[in-house]
Amino acid sequence: MSAALSLHVAIIMDGNGRWAQRRGMPRSAGHVHGAKAVNGIVEAAAQTGIRTLTLYAFSADNWGRPSLEVDALMRLLQRYLTIETRQCVEQSIRINVIGRRDRLRPSLVRAIEQSERLTAACSRMHLRIAIDYSSQHSILEAARRVPRHGGLSALSIEEFESLLAQVDHSVADTGAVDLLIRTGGEQRLSDFLLWDCAYAELYFTDRLWPDFGEAELKAALADYSRRQRRFGKVLAAAETG
Numbered sequence: 001m002s003a004a005l006s007l008h009v010a011i012i013m014d015g016n017g018r019w020a021q022r023r024g025m026p027r028s029a030g031h032v033h034g035a036k037a038v039n040g041i042v043e044a045a046a047q048t049g050i051r052t053l054t055l056y057a058f059s060a061d062n063w064g065r066p067s068l069e070v071d072a073l074m075r076l077l078q079r080y081l082t083i084e085t086r087q088c089v090e091q092s093i094r095i096n097v098i099g100r101r102d103r104l105r106p107s108l109v110r111a112i113e114q115s116e117r118l119t120a121a122c123s124r125m126h127l128r129i130a131i132d133y134s135s136q137h138s139i140l141e142a143a144r145r146v147p148r149h150g151g152l153s154a155l156s157i158e159e160f161e162s163l164l165a166q167v168d169h170s171v172a173d174t175g176a177v178d179l180l181i182r183t184g185g186e187q188r189l190s191d192f193l194l195w196d197c198a199y200a201e202l203y204f205t206d207r208l209w210p211d212f213g214e215a216e217l218k219a220a221l222a223d224y225s226r227r228q229r230r231f232g233k234v235l236a237a238a239e240t241g
């Protein structure tokens, strides 16, 4: 689908818990099936020609969940990075984990660093996984790093974005989000990529994340291709009016 070429798509993967509970399973089983859905979507996104895919895997607020669930998620994320990095190298998918690292267990930080190092030269698609991520925290931390000399009034958007990238561990020049998808029926942003989504098109679906596959991704992209993006301006055809 050519419309997907060079897009930045971000996904809030919601609904794992409900998916499991409806089947009489523990919530952590929903996350295991959610991780399988991640495999499918990463492959479909790369085949579709998406340039950057950012997945919300663990928010800063998710630390407030029961410790058993947090532990299961941390193990799942580490396992994903350890196992899938080789696949990503083969498919030339660059991995970058965004968010705080100072509260993650050392073995997960090592897995992150290894995945990022081994895939650094990959160029087909950029896969970003948000772990212990909070946009509000990133923006506040970046603001704290604005150099005292030079002055806030001289700060450009590009300079602030490069401070944000330092805080987030992002690769510079990732670019703004074009399409934000949220599964699971809720219609909110949950502190995800607030700066990057300034002009993102939003797509909400009731589909629970473990049931979100290639067909659902294509439906979201088809919907996006029908949107008129004006970035606050008027379309050329309407300029005379």
Ligand code: FPP
Pocket (backbone or CB within 6 Å): 013, 014, 015, 016, 017, 018, 019, 031, 032, 034, 035, 038, 055, 056, 057, 058, 059, 062, 073, 076, 077, 080, 129, 184, 209
């Ligand atoms: C939200 O659903 C989902 C999460 C907090 C975790 C997302 C994690 C994965 C999809 C799996 C691991 C990720 C990777 C990249 C391997 P929820 O638990 O809040 O669902 P609910 O709203 O139904 O309770």
